[in-house]
Amino acid sequence: MKLSFFILSKRSRKKREGDYNLKTKKILILGAGAAGTIVANKLARDLRREIARDEVEITILDKSDMNINQAGFTFVPFGFYTPDDIRRPRRKLISPRVKAIFGEDGEVARVDLENREVTVKSGKKYFYDYLLIATGCTQDVESVPGLSKDFNTFYTSLEDTLRLKESLQTLSKGKIVVLTIKMPIPCPGAPAKFTVLLDDYLRYVKRARENFDITFLWPIPTVGPPPYNSNITKAFEERKINDVREFKFSEIDAEKKEVVSADGERIKYDFLVTIPPHKGIKALYDSGITDENGWVPADKYTLQYKKSETEKHDEVYVAGDAGPLEILKTGVTAHYQAFTVAQNLIYDVLGTGDKVHYLGNVGCPYVGSTLTPDSRGKAFLAVWSYGLKPRPFVPTEAGWYFYRMYYYIYWDLTVKAII
Ligand SMILES: Cc1cc2nc3c(=O)[nH]c(=O)nc-3n(C[C@H](O)[C@H](O)[C@H](O)COP(=O)(O)OP(=O)(O)OC[C@H]3O[C@@H](n4cnc5c(N)ncnc54)[C@H](O)[C@@H]3O)c2cc1C
Numbered sequence: 001m002k003l004s005f006f007i008l009s010k011r012s013r014k015k016r017e018g019d020y021n022l023k024t025k026k027i028l029i030l031g032a033g034a035a036g037t038i039v040a041n042k043l044a045r046d047l048r049r050e051i052a053r054d055e056v057e058i059t060i061l062d063k064s065d066m067n068i069n070q071a072g073f074t075f076v077p078f079g080f081y082t083p084d085d086i087r088r089p090r091r092k093l094i095s096p097r098v099k100a101i102f103g104e105d106g107e108v109a110r111v112d113l114e115n116r117e118v119t120v121k122s123g124k125k126y127f128y129d130y131l132l133i134a135t136g137c138t139q140d141v142e143s144v145p146g147l148s149k150d151f152n153t154f155y156t157s158l159e160d161t162l163r164l165k166e167s168l169q170t171l172s173k174g175k176i177v178v179l180t181i182k183m184p185i186p187c188p189g190a191p192a193k194f195t196v197l198l199d200d201y202l203r204y205v206k207r208a209r210e211n212f213d214i215t216f217l218w219p220i221p222t223v224g225p226p227p228y229n230s231n232i233t234k235a236f237e238e239r240k241i242n243d244v245r246e247f248k249f250s251e252i253d254a255e256k257k258e259v260v261s262a263d264g265e266r267i268k269y270d271f272l273v274t275i276p277p278h279k280g281i282k283a284l285y286d287s288g289i290t291d292e293n294g295w296v297p298a299d300k301y302t303l304q305y306k307k308s309e310t311e312k313h314d315e316v317y318v319a320g321d322a323g324p325l326e327i328l329k330t331g332v333t334a335h336y337q338a339f340t341v342a343q344n345l346i347y348d349v350l351g352t353g354d355k356v357h358y359l360g361n362v363g364c365p366y367v368g369s370t371l372t373p374d375s376r377g378k379a380f381l382a383v384w385s386y387g388l389k390p391r392p393f394v395p396t397e398a399g400w401y402f403y404r405m406y407y408y409i410y411w412d413l414t415v416k417a418i419i
Contacts (some may be wrong), residue, residue: 024056027056034338035132036320037060039134040060041416044058044097060094062106064090064102069086073158076161078370087158093415116129131317133318137280137321144277146252176271185329191218193367196370204372204374217249218246219249220246248262279294280294280296320334338417377404379396379399
C-alpha cells in the first residue's frame, strides 16, 4: 500500500514536471505600503496553487513592520481619527503565503536591474525573476532654506502630525499660513482639505475663528483639475481664507516669522504649516535607475520599467508614488495601479502572454465641509483617467459619510485586495 502510494505520488510529480516549469519563479516586491501590500495579497490569492506547489515564491520587503495610512494624517490633528485608526501591523495585513521581511533585512539599499539583484541594509541580497518597485516617496526638508528651523507638518509622519495637533490646541489667536512649496506632492488635494478642516476647527471647536487669519500659499495656478479647483476656490472665498496661487517660494525667515517669495514679498505668520517638497527614495536614486528626482520611469500603460527606448526591463514594474513624475500620486492611483500590475504579474508567471493596461485612473477626495452644528459634512471623490476628464461635481453628505467610513474598510477590503 505504502509502496503504491509512493509510486503514484512520484508519477503525479512527473506529470506535474511535464505540465509546469518546476523552477520556482521569484516575485520580489519592494515596499509594503498601499500599492505593495495590495499586489502581494492579490498574487497570494490568485497564485495560491502555484505557491503551494513551490512554482512561485512571493517576497515583500519593507524597512518598517507598521503600515500607516498617510491619508489619515490630514484628519488626525482635528480628532477625526486616532493613531490606531490609521495604522496596522503589516503582519496582520499581508497574506501568510507571502514571505514578508521587515527591518534591516527589508530596507532596500541598492537595486541592480541588470543582475536582477536587490541588496538591503543588512547586506543580504535577494534575487528575482519579477520585481515590483513600490517604495513610495520621501520628503526633502533640507533643500528648503529655513524650513528645519520652523517645521510643523502633517505630511511626514504620525509623530509630526500628533505634534501639529498639540500645537494647534495651544493656539488662541494669530495668523496661520499653510504653505505648499512645490509639486509634485502625494495627494495634491490634501493641503486644501486640511485648510477647510482647520477653518471648521477654529470655528466650531475653538469657537474663535474671528481671532485667526488663514492664508493658503500654493505654488501653481489651480488646486487639482478644473471642477476640483472651482469648488475649493468657492469654499475658500466663503470661508474668508486668503487664497494665494502661483506663490513662488524662496525661503522661510524663521527669526522674523516670515515666508519670503522669490519676488521679495514677505508674508508674516504666527504659526506656519508646511508641505515640504517630495522626491523618490535615495536607494533607488543611488542605484541609478531613476530620473534626477528619484522617480522611477515607466511605460504609462503597462507600468513596466522604461528609462528610454533602449533602457527598459519588462520584468520590472512600478506602482504608486514611486512611479513617473507625470502620474498623479494618490492612494487611489496606487490602488488602481496595484490591481493592474498584479494581474500582469500573474499573466507573466503563468506565461499566458496577456497584458492589461493601466488607463490613467486617478482620484482625489474633496472635502467641502465637516460635520458641524451648521453642516452635515460634504465630500466627493473626484476621479479621472487618461481619456476621461473629471466631471463638474457638488460635494454631498453621502460623500462625507463614505469618506469617513472608508478609512475603516480600507484595511479589510482595499489593502487585502478584495476591492
Ligand atoms: C498627508 C497626506 C494625505 C493624503 N491623503 C490622501 C487621500 O485622501 N486620498 C488618497 O488617495 N491619497 C492620499 N494620500 C496619498 C497616499 O497616501 C499615497 O499616494 C499612497 O500611500 C501611495 O502608496 P505607495 O504604496 O506608493 O507608497 P506608501 O504607501 O508610502 O508605501 C511605500 C512603502 O515603502 C517603504 N519604503 C520606503 N523606503 C524603503 C526602503 N528603502 N526599503 C524598503 N521599504 C521602503 C515605506 O516604509 C512604505 O511602507 C495622502 C498622502 C499624504 C502624505
